Amino acid sequence: MKIVRQDVLRVAELANLELTDAEIETYGAQLGSILSYCEKLNELDTTNVEPLAQVLEARASSLEAEPERAKTDPSEAQHLRDDVARDAGIIGEVIRGAPEAVDAHPPYFRVPRVIERGE
Amino acid sequence: MIQSHERPGQNMTSPPTSTAQNGWTITSIRRALEARQISARDLTKEFYARIERENPRLNAFLALSPERAYAQADAIDATIARGEPLPPLAGVPTALKDVLSTRGTETTAGSKILKGYVPPYDATAIERLDRVGAIFLGKTNCDEFAMGSSNENSAFGPVRNPAAPDRVPGGSSGGSAAAVAAGLAVVALGTDTGGSIRQPGALCGVPAMMPTYGRVSRYGLIAFASSLDRIGPFARTVEDVARVMEVIAGRDPLDATSAGHPVPAYTAGLDAPVKGLRLGIPAEYFGEGLDSAVRKKVEAGIARLTDLGCIPSAIEMRHTAYAIPTYYLVATAEASSNLARFDGVRYGLRVPGATLGEMYRKTRGAGFGPEVKRRIMLGTYALSAGYYDAYYLKAQKVRALIKQDFDRAFQQVDLILTPTSPVPAFCLGERTADPLSMYLADIFTVTGSLAGVTAISVPCGKVCGTLPVGLQIIGPHFEEGRVLRLARAFEAAGGFEL
Numbered sequence: 159m160k161i162v163r164q165d166v167l168r169v170a171e172l173a174n175l176e177l178t179d180a181e182i183e184t185y186g187a188q189l190g191s192i193l194s195y196c197e198k199l200n201e202l203d204t205t206n207v208e209p210l211a212q213v214l215e216a217r218a219s220s221l222e223a224e225p226e227r228a229k230t231d232p233s234e235a236q237h238l239r240d241d242v243a244r245d246a247g248i249i250g251e252v253i254r255g256a257p258e259a260v261d262a263h264p265p266y267f268r269v270p271r272v273i274e275r276g277e
Numbered sequence: 278m279i280q281s282h283e284r285p286g287q288n289m290t291s292p293p294t295s296t297a298q299n300g301w302t303i304t305s306i307r308r309a310l311e312a313r314q315i316s317a318r319d320l321t322k323e324f325y326a327r328i329e330r331e332n333p334r335l336n337a338f339l340a341l342s343p344e345r346a347y348a349q350a351d352a353i354d355a356t357i358a359r360g361e362p363l364p365p366l367a368g369v370p371t372a373l374k375d376v377l378s379t380r381g382t383e384t385t386a387g388s389k390i391l392k393g394y395v396p397p398y399d400a401t402a403i404e405r406l407d408r409v410g411a412i413f414l415g416k417t418n419c420d421e422f423a424m425g426s427s428n429e430n431s432a433f434g435p436v437r438n439p440a441a442p443d444r445v446p447g448g449s450s451g452g453s454a455a456a457v458a459a460g461l462a463v464v465a466l467g468t469d470t471g472g473s474i475r476q477p478g479a480l481c482g483v484p485a486m487m488p489t490y491g492r493v494s495r496y497g498l499i500a501f502a503s504s505l506d507r508i509g510p511f512a513r514t515v516e517d518v519a520r521v522m523e524v525i526a527g528r529d530p531l532d533a534t535s536a537g538h539p540v541p542a543y544t545a546g547l548d549a550p551v552k553g554l555r556l557g558i559p560a561e562y563f564g565e566g567l568d569s570a571v572r573k574k575v576e577a578g579i580a581r582l583t584d585l586g587c588i589p590s591a592i593e594m595r596h597t598a599y600a601i602p603t604y605y606l607v608a609t610a611e612a613s614s615n616l617a618r619f620d621g622v623r624y625g626l627r628v629p630g631a632t633l634g635e636m637y638r639k640t641r642g643a644g645f646g647p648e649v650k651r652r653i654m655l656g657t658y659a660l661s662a663g664y665y666d667a668y669y670l671k672a673q674k675v676r677a678l679i680k681q682d683f684d685r686a687f688q689q690v691d692l693i694l695t696p697t698s699p700v701p702a703f704c705l706g707e708r709t710a711d712p713l714s715m716y717l718a719d720i721f722t723v724t725g726s727l728a729g730v731t732a733i734s735v736p737c738g739k740v741c742g743t744l745p746v747g748l749q750i751i752g753p754h755f756e757e758g759r760v761l762r763l764a765r766a767f768e769a770a771g772g773f774e775l
Binding site: 170176178181188191192200210246269271272 | 396639641650653675676728
């Protein structure tokens with residue numbers, strides 16, 4: 159798997175990473191060898207395999223079919239918390255952790271002017 | 278110092294091993310406190326003195342929290358003075374991996390990008406330990422954002438293995454493992470995404486447990502790969518691992534993936550018989566790449582369990598060889614998304630830029646270390662247009678096959694036994710030049726991570742004189758009790774000193 163400079167720059171752009179020239183070269187070579195190794199997965203025929211995003215998935219989908227069981231069985235209820243906002247009471251402390259916090263009412267953090275990045 | 282009498286089967290006349298510098302356990306601390314042989318404050322002081330002496334050499338702790346620790350100790354001493362019953366972890370000196378948020382104590386995840394960040398809240402697992410009387414000594418060193426297998430990716434220098442100072446402690450929870458192994462803490466919390474609790478546990482020679490996915494709330498854990506991350510304990514005895522598990526396990530409304538299954542009294546079942554337990558031995562874990570001395574120790578461990586009446590049998594887990602590429606695609610894809618939040622806006626480092634985007638890029642370029650950047654790049658690539666199906670989706674499908682290997686195996690056997698790590702602790706610098714060789718250190722642990730199962734690594738003798746070997750005991754989802762029971766039987770039968 160050959161990763162050229164343009165590939166590295168495209169990925170760095172997507173990932174919001176500023177890289178040095180030395181890093182661009184190193185990561186290009188290393189990503190190439192790691193991705194080549196990953197191509198080992200193509201030895202397996204996965205045509206009829208459902209992708210697994212996480213191990214709780216099966217339970218989540220079975221719940222949709224059985225909403226009543228979800229209500230009564232606590233072990234199956236993990237996906238069903240009511241979506242209600244809650245004040246944790248620490249907003250001031252959270253904002254104060256920011257590099258540029260402004261201690262106003264309510265407090266906020268400051269960022270540079272937002273300009274769309276050109277393609 | 279009083280001697281621990283908590284480990285059945287231990288020959289009390291034998292000299293302590295080089296790393297076992299004190300014998301405190303959760304129960305022996307409790308007895309000493311109740312008998313007023315020591316105060317929680319004096320015990321805390323004793324551990325800080327030891328940390329002061331040993332940490333410059335080991336680099337296991339990144340930050341200490343004496344103010345909080347002494348306040349916790351004084352609360353325990355006041356409870357004793359009032360003659361009230363002590364909570365389950367009263368006075369237990371505890372170390373916390375630095376990816377876990379701690380109210381009022383700097384939490385960096387081993388990264389320059391979070392230098393100076395002080396969380397305003399505790400992770401749920403930590404809050405639960407606080408509630409039952411634990412003493413928080415401080416935060417332990419780790420690979421940056423838990424990404425690594427040797428602790429050499431920490432922005433604050435590597436941890437040294439207490440058993441061999443020129444060698445790595447394993448990673449990413451290397452500081453937690455080393456702290457417990459060197460007697461700088463009685464218990465510690467670590468996190469495991471692809472082996473980061475079990476592998477350092479093995480390399481430092483202490484029991485270390487990865488709970489089932491969803492068994493312990495991840496709230497307050499700085500996320501690496503959300504579908505894989507677990508929080509779990511290190512301790513010196515299996516009983517102490519079980520005691521910590523009883524506290525930290527259980528449903529948490531703040532983590533939607535935390536499971537509501539009742540939490541068994543793990544300690545109550547520890548000494549139930551193991552005779553007749555069916556143990557699966559997968560040939561795929563004993564082949565190429567496994568150090569021959571490690572192999573001999575693990576085989577001796579299996580023989581010891583067979584002597585106890587367990588029934589070993591060969592099983593097949595045929596997708597094992599595909600686990601490393603699957604893991605590194607899944608984990609890095611999730612990491613590239615999770616780590617997007619470190620952008621100089623809300624916490625930690627900010628490198629100024631003329632625009633918001635420039636600030637993001639400069640901050641992340643300067644704040645992240647090489648391995649974190651490499652994984653963000655790999656994960657971003659695997660998720661990007663045109664490559665998603667070939668890499669990320671393919672990996673998710675193979676993940677399903679790896680999980681099916683475990684499902685099938687657990688239809689035939691009760692537990693699975695493997696080496697935790699193919700090699701004992703390697704030398705500092707030995708694998709840093711080639712990322713792929715470092716990734717292969719996780720070859721026996723990433724499988725269980727992908728399948729969501731639970732596993733413990735327990736000590737299984739030493740090779741080359743001082744280097745600990747780990748035996749991995751893997752159990753089905755939510756069968757921590759069964760895993761702990763076999764681990765305890767192994768410990769009682771002298772398996773740790775094979």
